[in-house]
Amino acid sequence: MLYIVGLGLGDERDITVRGLDAVRSCSKIYMEAYTSLLSLGLDPAALANLEKLYGKEITVADREMVEERVDQVLSEAADTDVAFLVVGDPFGATTHTDLVVRAKKMGVEVKVIHNASVMNAIGVCGLQLYRYGETISIPFFTDEWRPDSFYEKIQNNRQLGLHTLCLLDIRVKEPTWESLARGKKVYEPPRFMTVNTAISQLFEVEEARGGYAYRRETLCIGVARLGSDDQKIVAGPMEKLLDVDFGPPLHCLIIVGETHPLEEEMLEFYMIK
Ligand SMILES: C[S@@+](CC[C@H](N)C(=O)[O-])C[C@H]1O[C@@H](n2cnc3c(N)ncnc32)[C@H](O)[C@@H]1O
Numbered sequence: 234m235l236y237i238v239g240l241g242l243g244d245e246r247d248i249t250v251r252g253l254d255a256v257r258s259c260s261k262i263y264m265e266a267y268t269s270l271l272s273l274g275l276d277p278a279a280l281a282n283l284e285k286l287y288g289k290e291i292t293v294a295d296r297e298m299v300e301e302r303v304d305q306v307l308s309e310a311a312d313t314d315v316a317f318l319v320v321g322d323p324f325g326a327t328t329h330t331d332l333v334v335r336a337k338k339m340g341v342e343v344k345v346i347h348n349a350s351v352m353n354a355i356g357v358c359g360l361q362l363y364r365y366g367e368t369i370s371i372p373f374f375t376d377e378w379r380p381d382s383f384y385e386k387i388q389n390n391r392q393l394g395l396h397t398l399c400l401l402d403i404r405v406k407e408p409t410w411e412s413l414a415r416g417k418k419v420y421e422p423p424r425f426m427t428v429n430t431a432i433s434q435l436f437e438v439e440e441a442r443g444g445y446a447y448r449r450e451t452l453c454i455g456v457a458r459l460g461s462d463d464q465k466i467v468a469g470p471m472e473k474l475l476d477v478d479f480g481p482p483l484h485c486l487i488i489v490g491e492t493h494p495l496e497e498e499m500l501e502f503y504m505i506k
Pocket of ligand 1: 242320325352400457458484485
């Protein structure tokens with residue numbers, strides 16, 4: 234059996250009771266290591282805390298490993314119980330549908346144990362979840378690569394009066410271009426996009442596109458470390474959020490659409506002074 238277990242957004246104790254029972258019953262535990270800090274091994278204390286609470290050794294599985302060795306994980310799951318841990322919910326934003334499809338094709342039974350995701354915990358900002366449009370991802374711009382296809386999506390959402398959740402790039406274990414050309418991979422240091430970088434990139438795109446999807450005064454909400462004890466949520470005009478220090482990752486950003494009076498009342502609590 235393959236258990237795909239959501240860990241939630243806070244710390245190791247956010248696992249559900251059902252998730253913990255499943256993990257403790259498994260003989261092998263993998264953890265997805267490309268969409269969150271906790272699982273990145275960048276915080277060794279967090280990993281040690283997980284292992285201590287779960288009473289199991291955890292193999293951190295980076296994107297390369299999941300892509301290249303998934304069949305090995307699935308063969309193990311055909312013979313014994315294996316848990317694959319995902320920070321947040323297994324189907325929140327980074328879907329693990331491909332893993333489920335492959336498992337099912339190999340005849341491996343799958344059980345999913347859900348948890349909170351950035352996609353629903355964001356409700357704490359006060360904007361109603363059913364008034365969001367398409368979620369977008371903002372990638373880091375480089376000198377050669379400045380993809381901005383998210384712009385049309387923001388524009389569509391805003392034309393419909395809907396809010397836009399922007400997920401911000403995480404670059405972990407990315408090989409440098411030069412090392413790929415040389416045929417021997419050397420990895421870039423890990424990077425996480427801040428709310429500030431996301432806003433500067435959005436301004437750059439807006440300027441290049443002629444400017445009508447959003448403006449410097451558009452109301453936005455910057456969110457950092459959602460679900461943890463030190464989460465930070467600040468609402469205000471986009472240009473003012475540029476100067477706010479949101480602290481350590483992970484960050485995301487909301488471009489606010491048309492608001493309902495109750496949404497506005499809640500937003501007041503987060504408004505920049
Ligand atoms: C691809 S999603 C991962 C989704 C995860 N499986 C879940 O269900 O929450 C990763 C992006 O979501 C956002 N994110 C995830 N966790 C967050 C948190 N605790 N606080 C703020 N943003 C977060 C960041 O922008 C990050 O780059």
